[in-house]
Amino acid sequence: EVQLLESGGGLVQPGGSLRLSCAASGFTFSSYAMSWVRQAPGKGLEWVSTFSVGSTSTYYADSVKGRFTISRDISKNTLYLQMNSLRVEDTAVYYCAKKATTQYGNYFDYWGQGTLVTVSS
Amino acid sequence: DIQMTQSPSSLSASVGDRVSITCRASQGISNYLAWYQQKPGKAPKLLIYAASTLQSGAPSRFSGSGSGTDFTLTISSLQPEDVATYYCQKYNSAPWTFGQGTKVEIK
Numbered sequence: 001e002v003q004l005l006e007s008g009g010g011l012v013q014p015g016g017s018l019r020l021s022c023a024a025s026g027f028t029f030s031s032y033a034m035s036w037v038r039q040a041p042g043k044g045l046e047w048v049s050t051f052s053v054g055s056t057s058t059y060y061a062d063s064v065k066g067r068f069t070i071s072r073d074i075s076k077n078t079l080y081l082q083m084n085s086l087r088v089e090d091t092a093v094y095y096c097a098k099k100a101t102t103q104y105g106n107y108f109d110y111w112g113q114g115t116l117v118t119v120s121s
Numbered sequence: 122d123i124q125m126t127q128s129p130s131s132l133s134a135s136v137g138d139r140v141s142i143t144c145r146a147s148q149g150i151s152n153y154l155a156w157y158q159q160k161p162g163k164a165p166k167l168l169i170y171a172a173s174t175l176q177s178g179a180p181s182r183f184s185g186s187g188s189g190t191d192f193t194l195t196i197s198s199l200q201p202e203d204v205a206t207y208y209c210q211k212y213n214s215a216p217w218t219f220g221q222g223t224k225v226e227i228k
Contacts, residue, residue, distance in 0.1 A: 035217070037165075045157075045165060045208050045219040059215040095164055104171035107155040107212045111164040 002026040002110045004096050009115030016086050016119070022079040022096030022112055029077040033099040033106060036070065036081050038092035039114075046092075049081065050099070064090075086119045093117075123148045125209055127220035133228045140196040142223045144209035149189045153213035156185055156194045159222075160205045168207075169194065201227055 008020040022034070036048040049070040050059045058070050069082040079096055093116050097108040124147040134140050144154065152172040157165040167176045169185040172192055182197045196203055204227055209220040 044222040047217040105153050105212055107170040109167050113164050
């Protein structure tokens, strides 16, 4: 059974940093691309970042480019999101999601339960 | 970047009604379109991928159609457990943009 467990959220002041973790199990972590998606309170889903597998490329939404860094530790089956220079508008629940690898493309087939990040003074 | 626009933003229907939600891409995305269901306080859950393929375990009353720029999610007979917000998402390439969501309620 695929399981994704996020951690690391909390309250941080504007300009501060936080590192989120996503512990993965139930699948071969090294073989799948992984992503972070966030949801501000009462708002919709916003894709944040993706770590691809084949080329180990990383992708970022314009809203976080230059401030957030996605990475992974295969030995620990864990995905990370290092968030620097945090802004009030980064306040959201952050979900990690596994990307499928199928003939139909790479949609997000499994999601974690999310971790809340609050940026406030 | 390709924008994804859903309509309506919310709807209220009776149990047993047929409900449809549309999603429009600002450029063609072939059939690289997924639908997700998010119940209140829960994580999103994959419902449909490749525009019309039902994810394993999803109820058969859900169906998807469309290709190119125009897509539809249909619930053939609305049930109380379908109360949720539904999101479309393009996944042909980065950025993997979501629609703004459609909130479905029971009348």
